[in-house]
Amino acid sequence: LAKTTQPISMDSYEGQEVNITCSHNNIATNDYITWYQQFPSQGPRFIIQGYKTKVTNEVASLFIPADRKSSTLSLPRVSLSDTAVYYCLVGDGPGNTGKLIFGQGTTLQVKP
Amino acid sequence: EAGVTQFPSHSVIEKGQTVTLRCDPISGHDNLYWYRRVMGKEIKFLLHFVKESKQDESGMPNNRFLAERTGGTYSTLKVQPAELEDSGVYFCASSQAAGAWEQYFGPGTRLTVT
Known part of the structure; x- marks a missing residue:
């Protein structure tokens, strides 16, 4: 699986x-x-x-540039309830083992 | 539809004692996974059941841990004897398809070994 790097924490x-x-x-x-x-x-x-370009659902949008070497999770108009840890996982699939590999994630703190 | 449930939510035991954690997956999900996060570390995979069979138990830390899924429904994870380093949060997840990116996690059991 590809190694991922994301910020440890963010405030908003x-x-x-x-x-x-x-x-x-x-x-x-x-x-x-x-x-x-x-x-x-x-x-x-x-x-x-997502795999490439942009994906949007009711929770978030995911932007993936053409080279796919990075991706951006976008949360519109966050509220206090969006305070959470967000994990980015990259791979061709957990395979038959179903083994998800989590990194340290990004802890998002939303302030009033 | 009920989600994945885990019992107990918290457990405090002394070193050397035995603890059994239970997981009830979403009904109809043949695939059941155990993960854990020990203090300050990342969430780590422990094992994967397909129905009652262990598909992958490569993440089980040692033979003090025993997972079962008799009948292919709920699963138990027994730690015997517990050690201090076993403290952490144990998560169970389930999915309909094997190899699914979307796994449904339970709230976890927080285990404290003193």
Whole structure:
């Protein structure tokens, strides 16, 4: 699996747009980019996945440039409830083992 | 539809004692996974069941850990005897398809070994 690098922490204020960038310079052709969100005292939750360009759902948008060496998770108009740890995972799939590999993630703190 | 549930939510035991954690996956999910995060570390994969069979147990730290999934429904993870370094949060997840990126996690069991 491609090694990922993301900021350890970020602060934001309610109503702002938050962009969390993940670097994955060694991404392979078959690799997908997946983001999980983990609220305090809960397990991680899948929020979005993409391969290239842009993906948007009700939770977030994922921007992937043409070279795919990085990706940006965008959270529009965050609220206090968006305070969580956000994990970027890159690979061609957990395979039959289903082994997800989590890094340290980015701890987002949203302030009032 | 109920999500993945785990019991207990917290457990405090003394070193040398035994603890059994339980996970109930989402109904119909054949794939069940255990992960854990020890203090200050990243979430690590422990093992994967497909129905009642262990598909991959490469992440199990040692033979003090025993996971079972009799009948292919709920799963238990027993730690015997517990050591201080076993303290952490144990997560269970399930998915319908093997190799799925989208796994549904439970809230975790926080284990404290004193």
